[in-house]
Amino acid sequence: MKWSLFVGRPFGIRVYLHWTFLILLGWILLSQMGKPVQNVIEILAFIFLLFASVLLHELGHALMARRFKVRTRDIVLLPIGGMARFRKLPEEPSAEFLIALAGPAMNGIIAIGLFLLLVIMGHIPEIPQNLTLVEGPFSLIENLLWANALLAAFNLIPAFPMDGGRVLRGLLGFRMSHERATTITAEIGQALGILFVILGFMYSLGLLFIGIFVFLGASAESSSEQIRSSLRSYTVSNILMKHYSSLRPEQSIIQAVELLLAGQEEEFLVIEQEKVVGVLTKKEIFNGLATHGNQVSVRKIMKTRFPHLRLESTLDDALRHLQENDSPIAPVYRGRKLVGILDRDNIEELLTLNKAMQQYLESPLRDRA
Numbered sequence: 001m002k003w004s005l006f007v008g009r010p011f012g013i014r015v016y017l018h019w020t021f022l023i024l025l026g027w028i029l030l031s032q033m034g035k036p037v038q039n040v041i042e043i044l045a046f047i048f049l050l051f052a053s054v055l056l057h058e059l060g061h062a063l064m065a066r067r068f069k070v071r072t073r074d075i076v077l078l079p080i081g082g083m084a085r086f087r088k089l090p091e092e093p094s095a096e097f098l099i100a101l102a103g104p105a106m107n108g109i110i111a112i113g114l115f116l117l118l119v120i121m122g123h124i125p126e127i128p129q130n131l132t133l134v135e136g137p138f139s140l141i142e143n144l145l146w147a148n149a150l151l152a153a154f155n156l157i158p159a160f161p162m163d164g165g166r167v168l169r170g171l172l173g174f175r176m177s178h179e180r181a182t183t184i185t186a187e188i189g190q191a192l193g194i195l196f197v198i199l200g201f202m203y204s205l206g207l208l209f210i211g212i213f214v215f216l217g218a219s220a221e222s223s224s225e226q227i228r229s230s231l232r233s234y235t236v237s238n239i240l241m242k243h244y245s246s247l248r249p250e251q252s253i254i255q256a257v258e259l260l261l262a263g264q265e266e267e268f269l270v271i272e273q274e275k276v277v278g279v280l281t282k283k284e285i286f287n288g289l290a291t292h293g294n295q296v297s298v299r300k301i302m303k304t305r306f307p308h309l310r311l312e313s314t315l316d317d318a319l320r321h322l323q324e325n326d327s328p329i330a331p332v333y334r335g336r337k338l339v340g341i342l343d344r345d346n347i348e349e350l351l352t353l354n355k356a357m358q359q360y361l362e363s364p365l366r367d368r369a
C-alpha cells in the first residue's frame, strides 16, 4: 500500500500506518517544544496508546466481520479512525449493523474502562472544554479516555463514510431494500453535513471541515451504490469481447507491439498450453519497452495478477474482482472453456450509456419528441 508503513500482522491481518499519523506526531511534538523531557515522553506514550486504540477499533470490525466469514484485506491506520478494507462487505442488515458497530463499541468499552479505572483511583474526570490535552497527575489516562470517547462519537455520526452511516443503513435494512436504505442514509448524511457546515460557520472551523467531509462522503456512497445496483442487473456475457488476439509467453515484445499497431485492440491474453498465464495491456508494453528495450520476452513484462471470471457473474462482482486484482482486463470462462475477455473500460462505457438513457427517460423534452 502506497504511503503506508507495515507495522504487523495481528490475527493474521496486515496492518499499515498511514503517513498522516506522522504529521499528527510532528504537530504534537512541535507544540511541545521547549517543554521538559518528561512531557515529551508522556505525549509519545499517549500517541502510542492512541494508535493502539485506533487499531483495536479496526480489529473490532475485522474480527466481527470474520464471524460473518468476511476476510479483511488489510487495516490502514489514520489518526481519525483507520480503515479496515474487506474482501466484500455483506449486505445483510444484521451483518452490516454488527460489523459497523463493533469498531466504535471497542472505543466505547475502552473509554468506560478507563473512566472506571480513574474512579477507582479516586479521580473523577471532568469533560474538557475544548480539544486540547488535559494536564495533571492522571493526564495520560484521562487524555486516552477522551480520545476514545471522541473516536466512538465521531465514528457513530450517522452518515457515510463513518461507521454510523453503516449502522444506520443496517438498521433501516431490516425494514427495506439495501438500495432504499442507502438512499435514505445518504440523504440524512447530506443533511447532517449541511447542518455541520452552518454550525461550523457560527461556532468552529473544525465542524465546518467535518461538515464538508460528511457531505462529500454521503454523496459518494450514494452514487457508488447507484452504480453497483445498475451493474447488478447485467452479467459478464452482456459485454463479453469474443474476438481477441493472444500472445505466447516466449514471444518477444516486438510481436506485442505489432499486434498493438495492427488494430484496435489494446489488451491481450498471454496463453501457454491452452492456459491463460498472464495479461498484457498497452501500459505493460510501453513500460516494458522503456525499461527493458525491444529484446524482452512477453513473459517478463506480462501482468500475472488478474482474476478469472465466469460468464454468468454479475458485472458488479466482475468489477470488484478486477479492482481487487488491480487489473483492467480478465479472461472469461463458460465452465472451464475460455470464451472471451472482459474489459473495465467496457463496464464504464456501459455505465455512461445507462446514464445517458436515464437522462433521456427523465428529460421533460421526451414527450414532445
Ligand SMILES: [Zn+2]
Pocket: 057, 058, 061, 081, 103, 104, 155, 163
Ligand atoms: Zn470504524
